[in-house]
Amino acid sequence: MYAWGDNTYGQLGLGLGRVGSIDMKPQKLNVTKTVTEITTGADGEDVVTSREVPVKFTKIAAGPDFAMAIDVDGNLYTWGRNNNGQIGNGTDTSDFIDEKNPSEVSNKETLVPSPQMVAYFTDYNVVMQDISAGGSVGNSYAMALSSNGDVFAWGSNKFKQVENSDNEIVSTPVYVPVSRMTSIAAGKGDEFTTSYGVQELGKVLAWGSNENSEMGEGVIDSVTGQAIVSGGGLENIRVLEVAAGNGNAAALTEIQQITHTNIMYG
Numbered sequence: 001m002y003a004w005g006d007n008t009y010g011q012l013g014l015g016l017g018r019v020g021s022i023d024m025k026p027q028k029l030n031v032t033k034t035v036t037e038i039t040t041g042a043d044g045e046d047v048v049t050s051r052e053v054p055v056k057f058t059k060i061a062a063g064p065d066f067a068m069a070i071d072v073d074g075n076l077y078t079w080g081r082n083n084n085g086q087i088g089n090g091t092d093t094s095d096f097i098d099e100k101n102p103s104e105v106s107n108k109e110t111l112v113p114s115p116q117m118v119a120y121f122t123d124y125n126v127v128m129q130d131i132s133a134g135g136s137v138g139n140s141y142a143m144a145l146s147s148n149g150d151v152f153a154w155g156s157n158k159f160k161q162v163e164n165s166d167n168e169i170v171s172t173p174v175y176v177p178v179s180r181m182t183s184i185a186a187g188k189g190d191e192f193t194t195s196y197g198v199q200e201l202g203k204v205l206a207w208g209s210n211e212n213s214e215m216g217e218g219v220i221d222s223v224t225g226q227a228i229v230s231g232g233g234l235e236n237i238r239v240l241e242v243a244a245g246n247g248n249a250a251a252l253t254e255i256q257q258i259t260h261t262n263i264m265y266g
Helices: 119-123
Strands: 002-006 022-028 032-040 046-054 057-062 066-071 076-081 111-117 128-134 141-146 151-156 169-176 181-186 194-199 204-208 226-228 239-244 249-253 258-261
Touching: 057 128, 066 128, 066 141, 119 169, 141 181, 151 181, 194 239, 194 249
Parallel strands: 128 181, 181 239
Antiparallel strands: 002 022, 032 046, 057 066, 066 076, 076 111, 128 141, 141 151, 151 169, 181 194, 194 204, 204 226, 239 249, 249 258
């Protein structure tokens, strides 16, 4: 896995010592995990050995100030800024301390500059298959889709794009009350942020901002804050995938046509 560009918040995942840099060349991330092996010794006793092995990734997502990746076993890793709990570690700060460079950056308490596994999902044996990062710098949030079609979200909840509550920050992943989803998309931008998901039967659900009809003509449920996106006949077509922008969205249907909702931002 490689990363490059702006590393103001450690979103390249290169460690605390590289925070604040701009990397013009792609840099390889060194992410490892500990593997424990048990063998039988010459005396018949068990011998326990541990070694570090490289983590292999299958999916990545870059947000405004953080990033995410899924490894081959379905574990989720996050890194970068954590001012809105977008790292998903249960706080809007970080316990990461580089003892070699303890004062490298003054705001290290809100940074996680190296990939860390999101414990919430490993603790509950949730296997991930897709991720999406959205929001804007300073108001980032994350979405994740499990292998059984469950959706989780966390981070900035400024427009209730994470959950239908008054919590402005959700630092631990929460289950979104939808089921059997096949595709997700986190909206971009600071003014209008909407989350989307495609159900197994091809309906598009949306929650969050509806300032610019990001939910089409859908009726918003007062309890969940969600709406089935409708209008233009989309509700009668099987949708395969959805993409989210800043106050707009696009859907790819089964007959391979692209349908837009609110093309205000092009």
